[in-house]
Amino acid sequence: MWVLYPELKGIDEVLDDDLRIATVGLGKMGLLHSAILNMLKPGIVKAIVDKSYLVTFGGSRLIRNVKFCRDISKMIHEVEPDIVYITTPTRSHYPIASQLIEKQVLNLFLEKPPTDNSIKASSLLRKCGSNHKLMVGLQKRYSATFRHAKKLVEEKMLGKISSVEAYIKSNDVAAPTNRFDRLGKGVLLDLGVHLVDLIQWIFNVEKVEKAAMRKIYTNVDDHFQASLKLASGAEALIEVSWSDVSRRLPETCMKICGEKGIIEVSEDYLKLDLPGSTKTARYRPHYYQGIPQVNLADPEYTLENMHFLHSIHYAKQPLTSLQNTLKTMKIIDELYEKARKTH
C-alpha cells in the first residue's frame, strides 16, 4: 500500500515535531482538518479563529485547550503558529492568505478552491518567498485509487489513451438558494475543481475545447459540461453537478480508454479491463489496510494532512502546492470564459 505513498516514508518522525497549528474558519472543513490533525498528534491544534461569536464563544466554553479568537492578528501574536489552515468561504481565502503571508506565517493550507480565480492565485504566489509552503486542499490526489490510476497510465498499462469520460456529482444543492451570488461562480469552482485537477494531474490538459453551464437552483452554474483536449491528443469529456439527488455523498468517476483496455476509477474502486488478459476490481478495503492511521471521513483527508506535515518537516513543496495547482485554476478560468461565450 505504501507504494502509492512513497513520499510518506518517515511519517512517524514527522509526527514527533513540535508544531503549532491554527485553523481559520470553524466550518465543516475546519472542524474536519482540526480533528484529524489532533488525532494524528494530540494537542497540535492550538488556536481557532472564526468571525462568528457563537462559534468562538461556544467553542471556548467547550474546548479548553484551544485558544478561540475572532481576530487573525491577535491569534498570530498570541499563538505564533507554525502552520495555519484556511478553511473559510472561498472569497475570503485571498485576503486571509495575503495577511498571513505578510505576517510571515510560512506554512499555509488553503482549502479548495485556493482562490476564486487564477489571477489571485498568481498574486499570492508572487507574495511568497522561497521558504513559504502554500498547500491547496485538492485531496483527490491523495486518494489511493486515483494514485493507482495515474501510476497505471504512466506505466502505459492501457497503451495510448484514446478518450476519457469523467464526472463529479453531489447532492449539495438541491433547493433554490442565492448564497453563491456574491462569489458569482458555482459548481465548477466548488466541486469541479477536483475533477479538473485530477485530469490535469494525470493527463495534462492542453486546451479547453467546449464548455456549457446550466442553472438549476442557483444564479450560478449548478451543472457544467466540457470537453478538454489532453496533451496526448485524446479528448476528455467532463460533467459536474451538485444537484444530483441520487448521490448520498460526492462521487468522482473516471473512465479511461486506451488502445489496450479500460480503467474505471472512483474514490471507491479501480476496475481494470485488459481484454484477453486481465479483468480486476479493487475496492477501498483492498487499498486502505493499516493506512491511514486516522479514520475520519475519507482516508484522503488524513493522507493529505500527513503529506503537508511531511513536506514541512523535509522542507519540500507539497504535491498540491499552489504552484503545482495553478494550471488547474487557469483551466477553471478558461472553462468559465468559454461557457459564458457559448451562453
Place this chain on the structure above:
Amino acid sequence: MIKDFLLGDNPFIGVSHLAQEKAREEAKVSTVKNKIKVLKAALNSGATGYTFSTHDSNLELLAAIKKEENLHIEDLNYYILVPYAQSYIRQANKAGAPALIQKIIAEIAKHPSRLIHALKGAILVDPKIFASLFVEMNLSPYMKILPPKKVKAVLLHEVLTELIVSFDLIDLLKHIDHHVHNRLNLSFGIETRNIGQVYNWLRKNNYFPEYIMTPLNPLGYQTAPSKTQAEKAVKEAGNRSKIIAINILASGAVSLEDALKYMQNMKNSLYAVAVGTSKPWRAKENFAKITNALRRC
C-alpha cells in the same frame, strides 16, 4: 461469549463502505416490505437485534414493524446510533456551521420537556447541556415507537466520538453518558473507527462507556491506527466495555468464512457482532453461519 447478533442498517439507508454504486443498488431494493423480510430472515436464523442510525427511513421501518403480525417489535434488541451525521453535514454545507448550530438550538428548545434544560444550558453557558439535549432530540421519535426495555444502548456516532477524543472533551462525553443514563434511562456507548487512539484516551481518563462499537475484520479495514493496535485495544477495552464488532466482512471484501475464522480469536472480547445485508436469503444464510460459529464456546 457473544450475547447479541445484530442486523446492521447500512444497506437499508444507502450506505456502503465498499462503493457508492453498491449502496445505490441496495437502496433501490430496500423497500420497507423488503427490509421487514430481511429482519424476519435474520431473526429466524439467530439474529437477536437491529442496530441502526437515526435516519428517517428507520422511523418508517420501525412504525411498519409495529403493525406487522409476524414480526413483533419486542422480538428484537435495539442499538441506536445517534445522530445520522450525513444529514447534519448536508445542512452545514447548505447554510454554514453557525446557522446550523442556531437551528439545532431552536429545535432543541421547541419541545417543552427539553426547554427547561435548554434554558439551564443558556444560563450556565454550558454547551455540554445542549450536546446532551441534541442526542435526546435525535432519539426522541424512535423512543415513541420502541419499547424502552428493548433499547439496549444509545451509541454516539463516530463523527462525534472522534471529535470529542480529538479535542480531549472527556467532560462532554461523561455529560452525555450521564444524561442518557439518568434522564433517558438508557445505556450509553460510543462508536469509533479509531479504536486504538480512542482506547488510549479512555484509559488516560480512566473512563469507559458501557458499550464500544468498532470495525473489526481480517483486512484491518477501518481499524486505526493499525490492525494489530486495534486488535490489542479491543482485547483490552473488552475487559471494561461491551464491544460490538461491526464491518466484520470489511464491507464485503472478505468472505464470511474468513471473517468467522478471524473472529474466533477475538470472540472472547466481544459482546455483540453486527452485519448488514439487503437480501433476505443472505440474512438467513449469514446469521445461521455466524451464530453457529460464534455462539459455540
